[in-house]
Amino acid sequence: MTQSLHINKTYKLYIDGKFLRTESGRYIKWTDPKKNMPIINFCRGSRKDFRNAVVAARSAFKAWSGRSAYNRGQIFYRIAEMLEGRKEQFKSELILQGFTKKQSEKEVALSINRIVYYAGWADKYQQLFSRVNPVSSPYYNFSTPEPTGVVAVIAPDHSCLLGFLSVVVPAVVGGNTVVVLASESYPLCGITFAEVLHSSDVPGGVINIMSGRYNELIEQFSSHMDVNAIIYCAVDSGHASVVEKNTALNVKRAVNYADQNWINPDAQGPYHIMKSQEIKTSWHPIGY
């Protein structure tokens, strides 16, 4: 038997549950840092791709935020199962991008744990952050968290799988829909995570994933009028300034994870879910 020739994978954007090439037809050549060989042509996602992804995310929002908390938890547990089954793929992608074997094993194991951790929060954070308020008039008054809406996420550049999941999962577990820009320096695991999602019962449009140039897209991610919040990791205070100025356009919520170490214990927890939640308070008269 002759040796079988390796088949290279075509990497695409993941928008509205479909694997699409960028409408712009542009690409980014990505080079293996060890062998100095061009190995991948990524899509260089465009502003138009982003706008299409926001439309998909907005359309998916009502149904996704309307799913039962239990169901969202089940789906995230399923995502963890799928990632577990594809462990070897993600390890080899990490190694290809320059991580050691040991590092890549740790990154994948922590990533699976992180998804399982948040799957468990899906039907619990509401209990932790809801309250009945003892108003001094005859009303039944209560406050509950609700998702902010469509969240634009710029994933951390240096933690391409664990960091990616640490910003995306809490937002989506909380009922938001997202458009994510995967790491530009290490794009592989973020963009291929779409393969995990695609086999995990996540409805199309809930998590949209793009690859592209951070510098080119940050303007669009932060200024889009139908995006309710942006989660990002500013490279420097200049970037933070650009993003925050743009958030004024529609009073977008901005969460900057610039200095977060994604391996630390404080990188996960229900307070990360609450960063893309709103508190709604309802008043009901008590009477007859």
Add this chain to the structure above:
Amino acid sequence: MVGRTNTTKKKVSTNWEYSAAPESTDHISLMSNYDLFIAGKFTKPKEGTYFNSINPANETNIAKVASAGKADVNKAVAAAKVAYENVWKKMDPSQRGKYIYRIARLIQERAREFAVIETLDCGKPIRESRDIDIPLAAAHFFYYAGWADKLDYAFPGRKTKPIGVAGQIIPWNFPLLMAAWKIAPALATGNTVVLKPAETTPLTALKLAEIIQDADLPPGVVNIVTGDGSTGEYLVNHSKVDKIAFTGSTEVGKSIIRALAGSSKKYTLELGGKAANIIFEDAPIDQAVEGIINSIFFNQGHVCCAGSRLYVQESVSKEIISKLKSRMENLILGDPLDKNTDIGAINSKTQLEKIQMYLDIGVDEGSTIYQSTCTIPKKGYWCAPTLFTDMSQSHRLVQEEIFGPVLVIQTFRTIDEVIAKANNTPYGLSGGVWTDKGSKIFKISKDIRAGVIWANTFNKFDPTSPFGGYKESGMGREGGLEGLLPYVNLY
């Protein structure tokens, strides 16, 4: 029989007007000049400029108030910083709480005086300042005082640290109440404060400064700098201010976001609104009509969460609108100090001009205007209760915040239609629903994208109840446990 004949002959009066019932003003103490309150003392402004605070109901000057320039703001922030580092953040939280309790008690003791001054300074009916603004302000201090030594229980798994110096900028619609909403949680969590009251309504904040002196609060823990927008800008841009809390228009809120971009200052914003008040055909109609009146004419409609867009189900729209008009005819507009007054004065000339501009736009865009036929006093700033019909979603009066006693009315047929219309706005502060059916209430309150939903009621507030907006109505909450979060770092 003779007597009886006499009785029937006696002419019965047809004048059903209320007699005047003015609240007395002889018990209030007001100085003719107010300086800035910095480091526990009333301090003259460096540049020596003062402006008049006028009574919008008769355009008379009440008092002269200092205008804080950059040097004054610097001084206030420096005082707040020193008080923060040396005194307030180190103080045993239970003692901090006791100072805040003192403030609450002193407001309660002087409540009537504060109510009268509030009414003089902002034109709101004494009934509202006496029964709502002042008692709620005291209640806010009372509520947050108790949190001071219980913060370890507020955020499960985390502890809290104060942020530092909070710069707080408040509006003119509920002057003392907004000061309380800002100051009480900031102090309870260990921060110190520089407060900038609104230019047209600074007096009750300055009276609060007297109470703060009486409470013997350590100097610099609360500083009050009066002035116009430029004073606020100095505060926002000051490098030693660690946090900005602003209540006001969405436009100014956005400029604050831009000003703070790239700085590490935290901020919370409570901005404009254009709330939908939704009346279903199965609502208790008379209660709903009363609720509509309260939702839009409370405080002359100078309420960010006012129910300024009314959506009435088609089958009951004629009945509701006719009852609404007849109820509007019975609203008493006039002297805000009169205990029978329902509608007081518009807060300022500028605001009156803005409202009048919107009335013109409404008429120009082809909508039908209806105003109650009340007598408008000759002096002062007044606007008769107004409603507009024949409106569609694209009308400017449906989209833009007017901040006056102006209601725009549209009809709807289905629940999905009204949810879509209600959410078709950049704002998301509040909403109302009137129906007899519980499941419908929950459907509406779940689907309306707003921070506060009132079912079969409107414009209710309480210190324990979080308040704040979705979308362009702001971020962060004031009131309740959530109201602590803007003033702490969690670790």
